[in-house]
Amino acid sequence: MRNKSLLAVGIATIMVLALTLPSMATHQAPDGPVQAPVFMPPQTDGDEALQAVGTRWMVQLQDPALAQYQGGIVGLQPTALQITGASRLDVNAPAARAYVAHLKAQQANVAEAVEKAIPGAEIYRDYQVVFNGFAVQLPEGDKDAVFELMNLPGVKAVTPQQEYKPNMYASLPLIGAPALWEELEGQENAGEGVKVAVIDTGIYITHTCFAPAGYAYPEGYPLMDDDKPAATNEKVIVARAYFRPDDPPATGNGATWPGLTDSSHGTHVAGTIACNAGTVAETAGYTETISGVAPRAQLMSYKIFYTAQSGSGSGWTAELVAAIEDAVADGAHVVNNSWGGGTPVAYPDPIDIAYDAAWDAGVVVVFSAGNSGPGPNTTDHVTLKNITVGATTTGGTIASGKVSVTAPEPLTDTLQNIAFTTAAFGTPLPAGEVYTFVLASAAVISPANATGCAAWPADTFDGRAALISRGACQFGLKVYNAQEAGAEFVIIHNNTGDDLITMAGGVYGDQVTIPSIFIGQTAGVAMTQWIDDYGDNSELTYDAIGFQLGNIPDRLVNFSSRGPGMGNLQPDLVAPGVNIFSSGYGVGTGEARHMGYGQASGTSMAAPHVSGSAALLKQMYPDWTPDQVRSALMSTGELDLLDYDSSELGVLDRGGGRIDLSKAWDPGLTFDMPSVSFGKLYAGDTGMMDIVATDVYSHSAPFTYTIAISETGDITTTSYFTISVDVNELVVDGAGDTAEFTVSVKIAEDAPAGDYEGMIWFEHGHHHLHIPVWVRVWPELQEGTVLLIDNDFSYLLGYPDYAAYYTDALDALEVPYDYYNADMYFNNAQTIPDISVLQAYDAIIWFTGDNFWPDGSFTVHTPLTEMDQLALIAYLQGGGRLLATGQDLMAVLDADRDLGDPTLPSPTTSLPYFTGVSWVQDNVFSGTMPSMISGLGFMEDVWLNVVITDTAWYDGAGNQGWIDEIYRPEPGEGQPEENNPAQMIFHAVEGDFAKEGHVGAVKSAEPCLEMPDTNYDYRIAYLSFGFEGVNDPVPGSLELITSREDLMAKLLDFLWAEPTVSLPDTVETTTGVETAFEAVADHVGSLLLPPGFSQYRWDFGDGTDFVVTTGPTVTHVYEEAGEYMAWVEATDIYSHKALASTTVTVEQAEFMIYLPLVMRNAGG
Missing domain, CATH: 3.30.70 (Alpha-Beta Plaits)
Structure with missing residues (x-):
């Protein structure tokens, strides 16, 4: 990034700057395009882990x-x-x-x-x-x-390996747990005989929730590690831990239970699943009797997440796979996974492979959906063999006490008896006491540091209570900065509503010694204004006596991640996950924190409600498969829910609904597919899917389930599609009987692009079931159509407008395009068209010109916002093609730092990772004048002139003074790579390089012999220089440089050229004979002459090693008769791949036995 200060300017200031800022270059740019009428969408915290990574x-x-x-x-x-x-x-x-x-x-x-x-x-x-x-x-x-x-x-x-991070009293009646407890002979028996594994931060077994009285070890238990301190009891019957050899635990954290600086996350999760019934819990002077969902279940602890010597609290692939391997082998019935992360890049993920296998082994796998909502496409897990859970509110929150502003008079009712929650770090004030503080506001003292993420001078707060806004960094860092600036007490106020949460300390929490609390946004804003009006005369009174604070139940919380997943409906269902009161997260320091009780929020807290529910269903129905458990929970879920803003929810928000155990224990039927995802269809298409229903209710006479259908959503979608079932009713004769039916969806010929959804309803007697249906309708693609997104800030800040450089090149190539100036739509949470519009384009070109401002630099949204980036991610996940170009483009994405360094903060979204490369330094030429860029790989014949002097001689923009140097992280350092890693296609000819001087890369998701089906088929070309800065050859000059038109053609050809390959339909041969194979490879969609093919890989289907050839022919000898499937993988010069297969029938070769010739001598 450039040396810039972070501005906090209002909308009026932006518009003034747009009129007054001078141009940054003196040359004359070509005339710009006219904005096309493209559809525009309506206006509208977490811990960062550190990890020392090896290879x-x-x-x-x-x-x-x-x-x-x-x-x-x-x-x-x-x-x-x-x-x-x-x-x-x-x-x-x-x-x-x-x-x-x-x-x-x-x-x-x-x-x-x-x-x-x-x-x-x-x-x-x-x-x-x-x-x-x-x-x-x-x-x-x-x-x-x-x-x-x-x-x-x-x-x-x-x-x-990838990095992953850890993502009740009022919730149990809400989910209907007491009704199922009654069917299981009471709460005191609920969960008996079921083992639930918790892959998390470990379980603190001496907590009162896990008292072993009344339990016995099952035969073959306990199980624990022999090479590290471990402890079990008759309630927690397995204790294992998985420490990374390259980043061992920090002092005090080396046991299987959570240690001195470990998180209480796993203890809290375990309490929600199976805290003993009748446990008396106390926090801040407030007492409540609590229980887990399956209180008699026995727990299995697998500690993955620990505070390491590097400060990291994350888990990694090798250890997570080892944990699920052990959990299956140790006999778990259910495995809870309240964590997420990883990356969106397609490759055969060992986590997905292992968890799919666990599901196939009969283990119910539960995952939290993630805390990245409310945007679409934000769920963490792409595999279908698990139950993915979003988070809803409950009817209760426990406040740690009340605070009031008590001076100066006259007082205001708005600032009296404000509920708060106490942080899970620092030293809290004693319960039942009353304290008084003088107030100071970070926003008043230092408006640019209202969130407290930067340090203040040492005496800024000088014994006062500091009021700080939530947002932008970890809670622990905010309080630490205030502490170092002299604060004795800290109040963090919400910035997204009045919900109360329990603040976690993150990396800095252990360095905090002062108390801190959390209050709602309304009170925080009012308190800020009060301090602004009255300064040091403002006084706060703190009353630390806990009380029960009401809440509105069954609202999907805003942070709950939404679907779809990779072409499938997610989340599966939702469960309570806001202010869940459970074991752990108590007050105090060290291991004492794990002994207390506290509240926590997140989909991490929702998942254990489902894990406990699954345990109860496995107790009642030991032979049910994981598919049946998921079906019972999804098809009986409560649908009367609203979003956090009281708007209606769709199936991509709530899946099958909020779990309701009062109905799930007796569903009547289970379905092998409890939701129907048609993925991608086009207008006029029909999709069909077969479903098998299994009767799970004991009865002698036939039951007839009536079927009803509803297309849900708004009127603009429901009138364009229909859902149908091939039968009007299902008839089943008794438990174990099955009935099959086919679900079809018909998209109208004139249907607009978008997400369509509906429900299928089944009813018989007291059994009422539903199956959610989802399909995404894509617009018909126009051959060669490009969407050109202008993000050069010429509209906002008066920077030069470079659009004409792009439109001229596209015009010369006769490539049709729509021009879209995203900067015109600033002050919106989303400034680019919605995914339904983006999908209409064969390619998107996004350029940033001289812009280097990430969203958040101003007091209004500027592109690309987080929602914009999520839309581009969804476009790429659907097989989109993206050309991204700009000398400070990574700065616009808030990714202008080494993404291969895990000690640095992650960018806003995963979009930068799709490039497969990372930023290295701000100027590859490092103070020297930009000159030549040469091509690599398939661009090896390309020479680009980016000289910025002598603009009378050269016709480029002359603006390339800040070309970023980029590099592809070495294995294990950064974003995981699939079969096709990023290819570096450009580097600077000279300069002071930090790495190898690379300035351009391409990346694509490709099929291969090992993984024939990619999750999605995206391609991206990224130039860390601006296309507009490339100079065309000067007429009459002897310079062998490439024109902008030719460069654009090569880039589009990479994005569009599709290889094809074929083999004969069948091959017949015999054993022991050289059999010839010949592939026919070609291209479609090429803008230039079809590129050549560089390699063929062959799999003959008989277990022999793959063979690599440079040409399309090969021979192979089969040793055994049989039928084989032979494959070829053809790779072109762009590293795009195509696959083909053929059936090979091998007969046993006939052979003759030749006996020796014996001649008799008749003559003696």
């Missing part, structure tokens, strides 16, 4: 894991439940032991090959139950090690 990778081998092995290997019986018919995987069965031994032998062979090929590589974890492979630490600086791994025999995929 840690996950290696997946060819054979399936134990949970998914369906047979086919001589001498080894299948172990997958869909073949064996069992309800749960038995890891100790003879067939399972034999197959695990086979996998270990396979892994040992590959491990030996790793040691030979990569000296210094260290394998430190191996997996067999839910993932077949191992985790490996590669030598630092060995750039070729990953490629060595990928080419070893038996290796299926090599993927880098």
Whole structure:
């Protein structure tokens, strides 16, 4: 980024600047385009973990894991439940032991090959139950090690590790738990015999919620680690921890329970699931009797998240896969996962692979949806084999006490008896006491630092109570900064409403010694104004006596992540997750915090409500599959919910609704697909999906379920589609009977693009069920159409307008386009068109010109906002093509820092990661005059002149004084890469490089032999220089430089060229004979001459190693008769890939036995 100060200017100031700021260059730009009439949408905190990352990778081998092995290997019986018919995987069965031994032998062979090929590589974890492979630490600086791994025999995929982060009294009646307790012989028996695993920060087992009295260890338990301090009791029967070899625990955190500086997150989650019934909980002088959802369930603790020596509190892939592997092997019925993160980039994620296998092993997997709402496309988990849970409000919040402004007089009622919650860090004031403070406001003292994220001078608050706004950084940092500036007490006020939350300390919490509280936005704003009016005469009285504060239940909280997922409806359902009162997060320091009780909010708190509910259903129906548990919860969910702003909710917000156990225990039917996702359809299309219903209610006479259908949403969508079912009713004869039906959705020929949804209703007697339906209608694409998004701030700040450089190039290429000036729509939460509009374009070109201002630099929204970035992410997830160009584009995305350095803050969204590269420095030429840029790879014949002097000679914009240097993070340093990593396509010819001087890259998601289906098919080209700054060749000059038109053509060709490849439909051959294969490869959609193909990879389907050729032909000898599926992967010069397959029938070769010739001598 440039050396700039953060401005806080209002809308009027922006408009004045737009009229008065001089141009930044003296040359004359071409005439600009006219704004096209494009649809415009209506106007409208968390901990950052640190992690020292090495080069840690996950290696997946060819054979399936134990949970998914369906047979086919001589001498080894299948172990997958869909073949064996069992309800749960038995890891100790003879067939399972034999197959695990086979996998270990396979892994040992590959491990030996790793040691030979990569000296210094260290394998430190191996997996067999839910993932077949191992985790490996590669030598630092060995750039070729990953490629060595990928080419070893038996290796299926090599993927880098990812970072993940941890994302009741009033909630239990709300979800109908007492009704199900009654069916299970009372609350004191609810959960009996069910084991729930909690993969989190560990469980503090001496907490009163987990008192072991009245429990006994099941046979074969307890289970714990032998190599670290571990503790179990008859309530918490498993205790394991997973510490990273390159970042071990900080002092006091090395046990299986949460330590001195660890979070109470796992203890709180465990209490919501299974806190003992009748536990008396106290906080701030307020006492309540609480219970978990499944109070008699036994818990299994798997500590992944711990405060490490680096300060990180995150978990990583290798340890998470090890934990789910152990949880399945240890006998868990349900696994709670109140964490999320990772990245959106498509590749075979070991987390998804392992958790899918756990589901297949009969284990109910529950995940929190994430806390990135309310925008769409923000859920964390893409796999379908889990229950993803959003968060709603309950009817109660416990306030830690009240504060009032008591001077000067006359007082105002608005500032009397303000409810607050106490922070989970620092030293709280004693309960039941009354204190008085002089007030000071950060917003009044330092308007630019109203959120307290920057340090103040040492005596700024000087013994006063500091009032600070929520937002922009961790709570712990705000209070720490105030403490260092002399504050004795801190009040943080909400900036998004009046909901109360319990503040976590984050990285700085352990350095805070003063008390702090949290109040609502209304009171905070009024208090700020009071301080502004009365200064040091403002006085606050603090009364620390807790009380029960009401709340409006069944509102989806704004932070709850929304769907869709990767082409599927998410979340599955919602559950209480706001101000949940449970074990942990108590007052005090060190491990004492884990012994108390506190409130916490997040989808992390919603997920354990579902895990506890799943435990109750597994107790009642031990043979139910995970699919049936999910179906019962989804099809009976409460739908009478509203969004946080009281607006209506759709299926992408709430899924099947808020869990209701009073109905879930007796659903009547379960469905193999409890929601219907048609994904992408076009106007005029019809989608169809088959569903199987299973009768789970005991009855002798046939039951007939009537079926009703409703298309929901607003009138603009419901009139354009219809949902239908091929039968009017379902008839089932008794428990275990099944009935099949087909759901169809018909999109009208004139249907506009957008999300369409509806519900299918089933009813018989007291059974009332529903299945949510969702489809996304895409607009018909216009061949070659481009949306040009202008974000150069010429409209806002009077910067030069560079649009004509782009439109001239597109006009010369005869590529049709729509021009859209996003800057005109500032002061909106979303400034670019909605996804339904973006999807109409074959490509989007977004340019930033001289703009370097991220959203948040001004008092109004400026593009690209967070909502804008999420829309572009959704566009890419749908297979979009994006050209992003600008010398400070990463600054506009708030990503102008090394994304490969985990100690630095993450950008606003994951959009920068889609480029596959990271910012290095602000000026690749480092003080020298910009000159030449040369091409790499498929751009090797390209030379670009970006000289900014002599504008009379050159016709470019002459503005490229701040070209960012970028680089592709080395393995393990940053964003995980898929099969096609980013390709560097440009570098500066000279300069003072921090890395290798790269200034351009391309990235795409491609299929391959190991992963034929990508989650989505996006392509992106990113130039860290502005296209407008490229000079065209001067007529008559001998310079061999590339024109802007030719550069644009090559970039669009990368985005649009689609390779195709085919093989003969069938191949017939015999054993022992060289069989020839020939692929026919071509391209469609190329703007230039079709690019060539650089490589072919062949999989002959018989278990032999893949073969690589540079040409389209190959031969292979099959040793055994049979039918095989052979594949070819063709790669063009852009690294785009296409796949084709053919069926190969191999007959046993006939052969003759030749006996020796014996001649008799008749003559003796």
